[in-house]
Amino acid sequence: MEDERGSLLLPKNMEEHHPAHDRGTTELRNFRSYLRWVYVDHSNVCKAGLSWTVFFTLAFVVPTLSHFLLDCPTCDRDHSRPYHIPVQISLSVFAALSFISISSWDRRYGFRKFLFLDKLGDESLKIQRGYSEQMQGTMKLIMRWGLPCFIAECAYKIWWYVSGASQIPHYGSIYVSSIILCTLDLCSWLYRTSIFFLVCVLFRLICYLQILRLDEFARVFQRETEVGSILLEHLRMRRNLRIISHRFRGFILASLLLVTASQLIFLLMVTKPHADVDILKAGELALVSITLVSGLLILLRGATKITHKAHSITGLAAKWHICATINSFDNIEGETPTTAHAISAQAIATNISWGSSDDDEVGDEEDDLDNTKLLLPIYTQTISFHKRQALVTYLENNRAGITVFGFMLDRTWLHSIFGIQLALCLWLLNKTVGV
Incomplete structure (x- = not known):
């Protein structure tokens, strides 16, 4: 054509x-x-x-x-x-x-x-x-x-x-x-x-x-x-x-x-x-x-x-949400965090990991978006808890992927x-x- x-x-x-x-x-x-x-x-x-x-x-x-x-x-x-x-x-x-x-x-x-x-x-x-x-x-x-x-x-x-x-x-x-x-x-x-x-x-x-x-x-x-x-x-x-x-x-x-x-x-x-x-x-x-x-x-x-x-995006968003929530509770007393304190809290939250630290046990098939390490910056001051929760709920109920007549x-x-x-x-x- x-x-x-x-x-x-x-x-x-x-x-x-x-x-x-x-x-x-x-x-x-x-x-x-x-x-x-x-x-x-x-x-x-x-x-x-x-x-x-x-x-x-x-x-x-x-x-x-x-x-x-x-x-x-x-x-x-x-x-x-x-x-x-x-x-x-x-x-x-x-x-x-x-x-x-x-x-x-x-x-x-x-x-x-x-x-x-x-x-x-x-x-x-x-x-x-x-x-x-x-x-x-x-x-x-x-x-x-x-x-x-x-x-x-x-x-x-x-x-x-x-x-x-x-x-x-x-x-x-x-x-x-x-x-x-x-x-x-x-x-x-x-x-x-x-x-x-x-x-x-x-x-x-x-x-x-x-x-x-x-x-x-x-x-x-x-x-x-x-x-x-x-x-x-x-x-x-x-x-x-x-x-x-x-x-x-x-x-x-x-x-x-x-x-x-x-x-x-x-x-x-x-x-x-x-x-x-x-x-x-x-x-x-x-x-x-x-x-x-x-x-x-x-x-x-x-x-x-x-x-x-595509499903790993939901897990990634949930990790992002929980890191932000944990970081916000660190400042629950309402005090204005100093720059050093904010950096320290963010560093702790973003380096949380579960399981063994031996990378050889993970395997070659682990997805980069679905692993056990949380290496995500936290922006609790600009994105509220309710917005983050609404986004995670949306992703959980609207998962993307290849379907065949609905399956x-x-x-x-x-x-x-x-x-x-x-x-x-x-x-x-x-x-x-x-x-």
Whole structure:
């Protein structure tokens, strides 16, 4: 699109005039190149038609032709493909879900608005620099997750075509036919997995921007700030998280249900009586399972991390409130505190800590906003007790985070998902293997 909403493929003239792109031009160019590589371009009717054509060809036409053209009932056991159909269906379904989601987001919002780049120029320099660095790391994350799976898939396909050249049906020259069909198979597999990983890492990238904003927002408790301005900033953060939740809730829920269903079906196929399972037959099944579960983990980890960070704000505000209250009771006699006394009281209040002083026992997963040390300046003379109490009460009853149709994506929710999936897995094993 050429209007203000733009396209997922951001035009170069927009990049040059956007303030946040002065340090992130390379990262945005990499994103644009990657999107063109998976061919998600809806900037005009012709390119949109070509994108949909490539999608249908690689997501549905090539897997269908591969199944029927390479059907080999007379092949030996090593070259039979008993799990080819569920593997192809799973990849095609997730590719369709991802492509339709990206197309919908592109049509409604555009690249700049979808990634919150249109408002990034209003943020601090630290947030802009951190977001730019995360965009560069996002491209590395795609390669880190996708490249090993693609290498394994290439090794399997090349072995299958080379070792079974005398058995696999061919059309014309055996070498030309095998090379063309193998290339199409690999391109189809890479396209479908790449577009699924793309949506997952885009969600992770957007969540990281909000985490940077939450870290910046937490600094309001370290300076003299009006409660009204704190409230307005928190309302803005909650609104951004609601927008993200609304945009991704369908994709997250569909991914969770489809991944769970596909894994249960795979488990049923490999554990049923007389199932023919070995690394040569079920290796591709295991590979697609790793791919789909990895993408789901990226989604859930990004959602729970930002939800935990948003909930930590409430704990931080409570610490700020109790430190201020303790400091105010130190001066309860009504005497005007001297400068030395005020500094001493503030130093005592702001260095309270509980538990062991050994930092090694804390662990690497402790959040900076949710630790046992109170290192917060106290401003009891400018912010009254009632205002502080009202702010803490508001934060306790209006917690922000990523939600899926009203359900907060936090660690408790993940525990519930794990319990349900474990129960389904054990039930299925009881039906197929027995106790």
